[in-house]
Amino acid sequence: AHCHRVAEEIPIVGFYLQPAAGGRLLGYEFWRRFAEIDNVIAIKMAPFNRYQTLDVIRGVCEAGRDDIALYTGNDDNIIIDLLTTYRIATTSGTVERQIVGGLLGHWAVWTQPVVEQFEEIRAARESNAAIDPKWLVLANQVTDANAVLFDAANNFRGCLSGINEVLRRQGLVQTAACLSEDEQLSPGQAEEIDRIYRSYPHLTDDDFVRANLDDWLAG
Known part of the structure; x- marks a missing residue:
């Protein structure tokens, strides 16, 4: 509910942070609902986990949002994240997405x-x-x-x-x-x-x- 409330005032960016760094586990259903918020403009994915990264991408694709920019924060998988084309089968057809850039501590x-x-x-x-x-x-x-x-x-x-x-x-x-x-x-x-x-x-x-x-x- 708080994401919806904030999005009424400003554009919002999701940030999936791994638990070891203070984040929490958020599954596919969360990210699908999050992606359905009109004022979401981007998501930084930093769970340091391939399964959980795919949860985010699947959620965005299933929500039908091709306007949400996806950024990798997975410092353990930077190059592969940036190279990969994700081809996701959704209820509306097959969707392809790529990660557009990185928001990475490693790049400091x-x-x-x-x-x-x-x-x-x-x-x-x-x-x-x-x-x-x-x-x-x-x-x-x-x-x-x-x-x-x-x-x-x-x-x-x-x-x-x-x-x-x-x-x-x-x-x-x-x-x-x-x-x-x-x-x-x-x-x-x-x-x-x-x-x-x-x-x-x-x-x-x-x-x-x-x-x-x-x-x-x-x-």
Whole structure:
């Protein structure tokens, strides 16, 4: 009921957040009813779960809403989410939908190669050509990197600190500290960040940041 009430005043965006980060489980029926609200304009899907992501997409398709923008917040599945065409059988026929972009904590760092990847993915989708296997390789590399930055091994306890640590190493912030003293790097997380730097230099943008940092800070 509160979604309907808010939608009477302003456009609304749904946000499906995984329970480990403070969200709650919301099934297909919820998302179908939510998508039937006229003033819904977008949904960010971040359950970090393929089944639950499909619940959202099915709900939107069954509601007949082709005007609701779908964004991935699944930092564990970024590349695949962006590449995939979802073909959903509904009571009104078969519907195809694609995720139009990402609203991702992972994209708070190393954004220069992310922009390039996103543009390439959009071009690949629009070409309707077969998907290059390189994207499947990259997908797993990004997921591995995200597991470290988000501290998946410790149920995401060091998620914010992991992002801040990369920004600190690049000189964009002075410290990886967060407002809460409970938010800090988990034991071994810094060493894991070292590992992904060594393993996936093509995912990072330290050279780009270094070349522009003085101008950014001066501005």
